[in-house]
Amino acid sequence: MTDALATDGMPVDVLPTDPASGLVRPEIALPVRGSAYERADTETLERLGQVSSATACAKLHGLGIRHSFVEGPRPLKPGYRVVGSALTLQFMPQREDLAAGDEQEYVERHTALWHVLEAVRPGDVLVIQAYGSRFSGCVGDILARYFQRKGGAGMVVDGRIRDSGRIRDLGLPVWSTGVTPHYASQSELFPWAYDVPVAVGGVLCMPGDLVVADDDGPVIVPRAMADQVVASAQDHEEWEVFSRLRLDEGARLSDYYPLTPDTRGEFEAWRSAQGSAL
Known part of the structure; x- marks a missing residue:
């Protein structure tokens, strides 16, 4: 693989031509990274921490935001609660000229899935767009451990996770649509971009929006409307x-x-x- 530079100056990989497969691979720099954004301050997070997802959803409705509830993801364990700034990860449908083959799991380390974990700041909630996929294990035990060690507060996954027992033992609050033994790109999706707008459970989530999640599910609070x-x-x-x-x-x-x-x-x-x- 050859190196290129992303917009943030970080080296990324350019996928090469693969004559053996018969596919001509486009020279596209992955992962895609969105623009810089600001996270909410500690005071805002602490104040929002006293608000349930049900109340946040109701108040947003009264303020004109009709779609804030992320339908689908459920807590991995009852009693979980988290409030934090959204760090976003976008999966996209696979296309064989971009990612395929036996080495696919190893290719993942050069994708948005690995890069987004290096962007984690304390208090972040990782929000993952995966179209409710039943077969893509977006995050497993090792990645969840790394996320937690870097200060990540929780995850909202519009799709599935793997190693659910180990993740549950970590005590990391996670909401997902279910579990699977598959790794992230084993099925129909591929980690594509981070720090970009994502669609989760029918709701738009912008990087830096606020996430309020508890037993009733996750709610996305537009950052500018938090106060x-x-x-x-x-x-x-x-x-x-x-x-x-x-x-x-x-x-x-x-x-x-x-x-x-x-x-x-x-x-x-x-x-x-x-x-x-x-």
Whole structure:
């Protein structure tokens, strides 16, 4: 293989012509890397960390974002929760002149799958576009361990993972559509690009967007709207605490969920009395 330079100045591989296979390989530099982007600051992440995926989804809907729930990926283990900045990885359909053959698994080390792991920063959530593939094991135990060691907070995979038992033992929060024994490019997909927009479970995720994921699933929060979501969600979460208390005391559902103008006033008085206890 010969070397070329990506836009970030990192050496990448140019796939050569392979006369033995009868395929002429195009001279294309892989992996593709998107433009630089900014991650959310620690304060924003900490504030969003108090918001459930259900509340984030509801508040985004109220703000005009209709599609934020990543449908399909489920937590590898119940109770997982993560909030972090999206680091994106895009798989694309395989084409035999670009990646095929017995050496394919070794070719992966020159792809976006390896490069994206070197781009990990503490608190990142790796968001992987894999079209819900049932056969591509996008990440396995070794890569998950490396991701975690570099400070990665969790993964949302619109596709499958391999070595699920070992990944579960790591305690790394992972959401995926299932498991498979296949390695990443063993089937119909190939790791193509990173730091690019991705489509996961019917939702657009831009690099640097915020990911909120828990037992209800992952939600993508546009980075520029994080403060609005937090402000709206904090009030919502607090009045739900109040409503649960009143309902547990025997109050009528229609009076406290959602709050009426009268019970809203009661809530405000209750919240004021609580002070910093919330």
